[in-house]
Amino acid sequence: MINEQLTNPKSIVIIGGSNTIRKPGGKIVKNCIDGGYLGELRIVNPKEKQVQGIISYTNVNDIPNTDLAILAIPAKYCLETITVLAEQKNTKAFIIISAGFGETNEIGSHIEKEIVDIINSVNGCLIGPNCIGVLNKNYKGVFTTPIPEYNSKGCDLISGSGATAVFIMEAGMLLGVPFANVYSVGNGAQTGVEDVLEYMDIHYNPDTDPAIKLLYLEAIKDPQKLLKHASSLINKGVKIAAIKAGSTAEGSRAASSHTGAIASSDMTVRALFKKAGIVYCSSREELLSVASIFKYKKLTGKNIAIITHAGGSAVMLADVLSKGGLQIPTIEGEDAKKLETYLYPGSSVSNPIDFLATGTAEQLGIIMDYCEHKFDFIDAMVVVFGSPGLFDVENVYNVLSVKLDVCSKPIFPVLPSVINAHKEIKTFLSKGNINFPDEVVLGKALCEVYKTSSPSLQNIELPKINTTKIRSIIDQATDGYLTPEDTALIIDASGIPRSIEVIENSKENLLSEISQISFPIVMKVVGPLHKSDTQGVILNVNTIEEVSKNFDVLMDIKGAIAVMVQPMLSGLELFVGVKKEPRFNHTILCGLGGIFIEILNDVAAALSPISDIEAQKMIRSLRGYELLQGSRGKDGINEIQFIEIIQRLSALVETAPEITEMDINPLIGTKDAITAVDVRIKIEKI
Amino acid sequence: MINEQLTNPKSIVIIGGSNTIRKPGGKIVKNCIDGGYLGELRIVNPKEKQVQGIISYTNVNDIPNTDLAILAIPAKYCLETITVLAEQKNTKAFIIISAGFGETNEIGSHIEKEIVDIINSVNGCLIGPNCIGVLNKNYKGVFTTPIPEYNSKGCDLISGSGATAVFIMEAGMLLGVPFANVYSVGNGAQTGVEDVLEYMDIHYNPDTDPAIKLLYLEAIKDPQKLLKHASSLINKGVKIAAIKAGSTAEGSRAASSHTGAIASSDMTVRALFKKAGIVYCSSREELLSVASIFKYKKLTGKNIAIITHAGGSAVMLADVLSKGGLQIPTIEGEDAKKLETYLYPGSSVSNPIDFLATGTAEQLGIIMDYCEHKFDFIDAMVVVFGSPGLFDVENVYNVLSVKLDVCSKPIFPVLPSVINAHKEIKTFLSKGNINFPDEVVLGKALCEVYKTSSPSLQNIELPKINTTKIRSIIDQATDGYLTPEDTALIIDASGIPRSIEVIENSKENLLSEISQISFPIVMKVVGPLHKSDTQGVILNVNTIEEVSKNFDVLMDIKGAIAVMVQPMLSGLELFVGVKKEPRFNHTILCGLGGIFIEILNDVAAALSPISDIEAQKMIRSLRGYELLQGSRGKDGINEIQFIEIIQRLSALVETAPEITEMDINPLIGTKDAITAVDVRIKIEKI
Structure with missing residues (x-):
């Protein structure tokens, strides 16, 4: 991870430094020299005695101990060189410019991993491979131009794409946007964008460090780290804007073809940015406009x-x-x-x-x-x-x-x-x-x-739920959808009000037990996953005779194992749900049910854990919010209780992170109460 | 209107031409000279003998006959000068750079009108006042820079704002966008953006005229002219993109403070652009991006x-x-x-x-x-x-x-x-x-x-409706909302299926007449405009006794003059409506009823007359379209009939342009039929 040797090296060796400034190995030497690097600059190049006026070593074994090595040699020679540097030259920081690693093929991936292992073994730092390098106030370790003058009141730029970093600097400089530290993390084999941000957070000095961070992300490998340190920095007065490219299936395919990025769904990324207080951008132009706004005084009102x-x-x-x-x-x-x-x-x-x-x-x-x-x-x-x-x-x-x-x-x-x-x-x-x-x-x-609001990560207090009970059910359950019985127990243990129900596979038992529910009732098949598709839901059942007849019809459906009977509730159809993107905390969704989720896609999302204010913002951001308030002569719902249910769901997934998918659809809401009617929970243990 | 003397003047006189090129009157002389104008260039300036090497007349009376006059003198002297030019010097084209007319105050407005009258009286053309001038291949009649080289394959630019025209040229030139004719119409006292477009359409020569037109509009004074000539040009192979600024209340206030522009609602403007095939833009940047795309080969597929x-x-x-x-x-x-x-x-x-x-x-x-x-x-x-x-x-x-x-x-x-x-x-x-x-x-x-589709103005065939009947009702009606009886007659004459209804103010008559309607029925108060707000609608009435009781309740409502009884229909709630923006053709709206219009604002709009294809596109652009197709186990509606109803509404407003507002809300749609239930029509005779 990032260390003093990377940020302020006493000595730098450029492996593959060359006299041809049209090549990366030549240009990076020129940039270091022109940039006025004050430490010891060394070159390793077997074919040259001198490179741009600096003595060149023919073999890496010959150089003295060196803090930082920048490698601009073919991928296949990197491992060997790094081994020497790490084990014999006390080198603790590495920038690998070269491509041909994980982004290319399996072999490259393998070498990349070995390199990381060696560097980790000496507690060193690796930037790259497949990147343009690093720019800071001490040295200009990139093979590209332009090189903006270091400005401690400028913008730090951390990018998952080297070319994009260059294009951002070019467009920014023409607008007058100043830059400070630039990290091109390339494949991020050891150090990703999140890791750089972590370092900047931990070492943040408001007097000397830039207060604006611009990020270009293709993959978010450690969302929690990003969330934690972005939030922390923003709470310290830093402003952050980011592009997360690959927000569509097409974009993700493009990202995969680029640096082997794994796409996270856009909704979850937006939820993370919102929680952290990061301004979401979709283009270089937007990022630079936001950066420019950041450079001016803070807008504190609407007028x-x-x-x-x-x-x-x-x-x-x-x-x-x-x-x-x-x-x-x-x-x-x-x-x-x-x-x-x-x-x-x-x-x-x-x-x-x-x-x-x-x-x-x-x-x-x-x-x-x-x-x-x-x-x-x-x-x-x-x-x-x-x-x-x-x-x-x-x-x-x-x-x-x-x-x-x-x-x-x-x-x-x-x-x-x-x-x-x-x-x-x-x-x-x-x-x-x-x-x-x-x-x-x-x-x-x-x-x-x-x-874009302030970070909302700190001091989130979730409602108390029966975690012991929930853990015991989850621990005993197997992967896949939970049984209706376990599902009901979990909902009860989470303190989410739920409709009375009777589940029976014997008609006789059913008929005797439904006396506790008053007509009209709903009858549903138990077993098939998509009840509506299989005509497994019968509404508005009013007599014992109908119950008896319907029981036979439902049990005839393929996959039926029982029949569930519930009272027929009336009110507004609501929906809450959970989606788990790999590596992210759970995304909790809420909305109105029926056409609102199925046709209008009117859904709000936030990352768990969710504060009451966040839950309220989710609800109020819905296009159909007016219906929840009551409109067109109809009652609304109890918003406080809806907020509580969203938070209880959040508490549930914090207790049972094995939940990968969950729907409560519908909940029926009235001005007095909200009741869960249909619940599905899917778990996956690692 | 635009004439040969404006586009290709044999002689130009600059009134107020000066030696100070930091002033408009000096710069415009310089631009004409530097631009290589080949005709006779004359100056009128009482204080100078020579202006930039050209003889200056002290009095406009002394100059020979001149085709085009460019005025850069204070507003108060313009009328007098123009009178001399128009009446004695055979001048047929005028560009008034000067400000201080209609955009400033009442007096300015008045002078502006007098100037237009004089110029009209000699069948002349006026550009401005309050503009930067005109650029074309023959002369550079603007007081601003930059002056892009005339490129017959470039973009024509017609702008309601002079400064915006300059900023568009500046940004465009840096991107490589070529320009041809530039018209800054200023206050558009005689010649507006639409009029320039009309001229370009009527005289269009595909071999010599630019095939790209860029418009910046603040007011659309003659929407039909814009629609007609934009459509016609686009059908000839021209591409048009336009900014209509002032699309929000705030933007419109800004526009009013600028050139006295009158705002048209954004929805209607978008409908006009769509009908004409104009690409809608919201910024200079977008306009220039679209212009750049226009310059390349045409995109004919999605891939x-x-x-x-x-x-x-x-x-x-x-x-x-x-x-x-x-x-x-x-x-x-x-x-x-x-x-x-x-x-x-x-x-x-x-x-x-x-x-x-x-x-x-x-x-x-x-x-x-x-x-x-x-x-x-x-x-x-x-x-x-x-x-x-x-x-x-x-x-x-x-x-x-x-x-x-x-x-x-x-x-x-x-x-x-x-x-x-x-x-x-x-x-x-x-x-x-x-x-x-x-x-x-x-x-x-x-x-x-x-x-953006091709223009859809030509050969629109509307359904035949009973125009004689409609005209006779409208001709006899007074301004305001039509009576329920007239409304029903108009709907019938338009061939729009309507729910049976009985309207009576005597309970006895009502009870005897409702035998033709089978229960359940709906009872509504007649008189108050907003029935629902006054609790004037009673659903699901099932017995004669209830009818009798409800009659008394409804007639007790303030403003009640009668009670209407209709059968209670079931199906999907639909909506169609009419909105008339001043000077525009009627905008026809359609959507789903209920929450879709009231809360979700899910409405599609098109300008009358509406073709079947346009009506179909409207319907299919609705967010709730899936419901119309049938979904969630429910039937959809008869789309063909919905299209027909939209077209019949269009035929109605073409027959009765006095209709300024109209709602059919709801129509009840099933897979077999769509029936209008509640109709309101407001008319205004001029």
Whole structure:
């Protein structure tokens, strides 16, 4: 795992360092030299005496002890070299640039594993293989360009794809996004994105460490680690945005063909990001927009003032912000009128504040002062200012720069004149500012950042359930679906209210026992998995004669082993469920039943353990939430109890992690009570 | 309206032309001169003898006859000058750059109107006021930069916002998007975006005119004109994309503060775009992405091959394409295996085709040949190729350029290395190619273009309805809601099946008449508009005694004038409705009833007149469509009849355009029949 030798090596050896800077082995040497690495730089290259002015050793056996080795040699030579370095040269950190390992074939996979074993045996750190390397303030250990200047107030970038890291840096640098540490983890044989984040969390120093982390993930190998350390960092004031690529079947196939990534379902990943407080992004552009927003002051409210000299951009921006849940409140009253007197006739201060094509730098400053000091309800400003190419707008951007510095409210600059104001934008960026060239791209990202909540991992108190009872049932059960009897016991032990039921395979017993249930009743076949498909559910049974006749019909169904009788409940159909993605905590789902899950896919998800606030947010995020509140002359449900049931389900899966799939569908909800009617639980022991 | 004097003036006079090129009046002279205008260029400026080397007249009265006048003088002097030009100088075309008209205040509005009257009186054309001007192959009549080189295969741009036009050109030029004619219509006092489009349609010459039109609209003053000429142009092979800003209440307020635009509801605008075949865009970036896609060959199928040397981009692109309805089909079989032999070990051809960071230009060529000639099911290729900065990728981009030219399948190039391959991208663009720097931005736009259908305006045959009867009822009715009797007659005359009903205000009559309806029945109050809110609907009435009792209860409700009795129908609740936005044709809505419209807002819309195919598309686009097909053990509805009812509603509003609002809610649908149960019609005569 990451260590001092990787982050701050006293000596580096580049195995395969070369004089040909068109090759990775040559370029990485050049980057280390040009980057002003202050430690000992060594080269191993059997064919050269000197590489770019540095003495080259013909054999790795000849070099002195070295902290960090960067390997840019064919895969097949790596194991041997690393063995020497680890066992004889006290090398504790390794970056393998080379490809041809686990991402290629079985043999590669095998070598990769052996390398990890050796490095682990000396308690060393491995980055890669199949990566571009590492950039930090001490050395530039990548074979690629561009190399952004290290900026301790910039963004850390941790990427599962080297090329994507390069493309992110290229696009980011043009916008003015500063970077700090860049880790390309490649195959992540030993150190994955989560591991880098763990290191950054454990060693986090708010005075010296970058407060923005950008992640590009294809596989999440250790979701709990990601969740824990992302949450922890965010609680320390760090901001994190991430792309999890491979969110569709097609994307996942692409990911598999890339670095052998295993896809996790998008819903579960989104649930994890939400729980951690990570902003979910789907593209490099989104990631960089969010990073740029992170660099500015924090948006703490919904109310945005749009300040512009160009109406069109303001209209499009207002559209996207209000669609995304932010507001552009009307500005009016005394102060608004006073502000108007400073602007040219025809200007509008009602928000968007349009101070016309002829608007001046001084006017911009005055408007921003009013938004900062007079209009208390304004939480942030977006300033859109381009240039028709008539004159220099540097004075405008100077005012903007100063306001960015001195105002306490966040200000987001949209400077769209990428040709006319090219020079002035460059000056603006050189002062450490970032530009948003497209107002709508900014607007979308701003909404995404605003709606991402703080981490909700800590101090989650789940309802007390009968864990002893649950464990004893699970421990005795075999893999697959639990029996109706065990299922009922588990639901009872979890404290989830459940419909009375009688299960019998003898008609005589059934008839004698159903006296405890009053008509109308429901009769269901027990045995077949999909009761409805096999016509195994008979509703609205009203007489003993019907019960008797239906019993025979149901027992005739293929696979029938018994008949279940329940009272016929009326109320709203609800649904809760559990899904277990490999390596992730359980995902708990909730929704309305019937068409809402089957046709409309109206489902909310969160990762267990689930707090009451999270459960409430899940319920309230449903498109059909109005029905739960009561609408169209019908009662709603008891929301408090629905929250409790979701939490009890969470407590259950925490007690019985063997549960891989579970449905309570339907639960019948009224304003007084929610009752589980049909439950299926599938377990799998490892 | 647009004329030869505007598009190809033999002489131009710039009123207010100046020597100060930092002012609009100076810059526009410079642009005309630098742009190589070949006709007579004249200046009127009382303070100058010469302006930028051209003789300046002190008074407009002194100039010879002139085709086109460009005015860059204060608003208050414009009317007088235009009067002289129109009446004495045979000037037939005017561009007013100046602001301070309708967008500013009442006085400005008034002057604007007078100017239009004078120009109309000489059958002249006016562009503006409050605009940046016009760019075409003959002259550069704008006061702004940049001025893209006229390219007859480029994009025409027609914009309701001058600054937005500038920002679109700036961003577009950096991507390599070529431009042709640019019209900034400003306040559109005489000539709006629709009018320019009309001219382009009527005079369209496929050999010389640009085949791509980009529109930026804040107001749609004449929706029918836009629909007609956009459809007509698209049917001639032109491609059109448009932003309609002001799609939310906030956006509209912004639009109002800008050029006095009147907002039309977004749903209606989308319906118009869909009918016309215009690609709907929400940002400058989207508009330019779509324009870039338009410049390449047409995508005619769903199956995309992603060709890349950088896995991450391929994964993100696969995600966005498959979410948007396109496919990345697996490539396998004999040819796939053969292709693999030409690539380096570790490459994947399964799609995405990943030929590794080390992949060569030759390999790219071979892969593209296979996609073009061997993989018949592939409809298009996206090539993602950046650079880690090791070597020049010009040879790769050369191969790409040639394939773009010779392949019959569309190819979309994503060249993300905006820094490392800056030079090579520039060369690539100089060959007339366009770059998509972000794969996800391309992916989203590609899906949007693919799902936009051809225009569906022509040859719409509506069902025959009894127009005489309908007109006679409407002609005699007064504004507001029609009476239940008139409503019933109109529904019958439209051929829409309707539930039997008895309406009576005498209990005696009611009791004698309801013998024609069999129990159970529904009883409803007549009079109050919102029946449900006033408890004016009683379901499931089964006996004459209940009818009698309920009659008294209903007649006691405030506003009650009668009681209506209908049979109680069972089936799926459906909904159709009509909404009339000012100036637009009627928008017809359809959906499922109940929670689907009230809570889920699951509604499809189209502009009347509606073809059977459009009606079918509406129905099938509903989220709840599965229910209409029959699902969960329940019958669906008769879709053919639902289509017919939508078309009959369309025929009705075409016959009675006075209908401003109409609901049939619910209609009860079964697999055999659909019956209207509750109908409200509101009319407004002009």
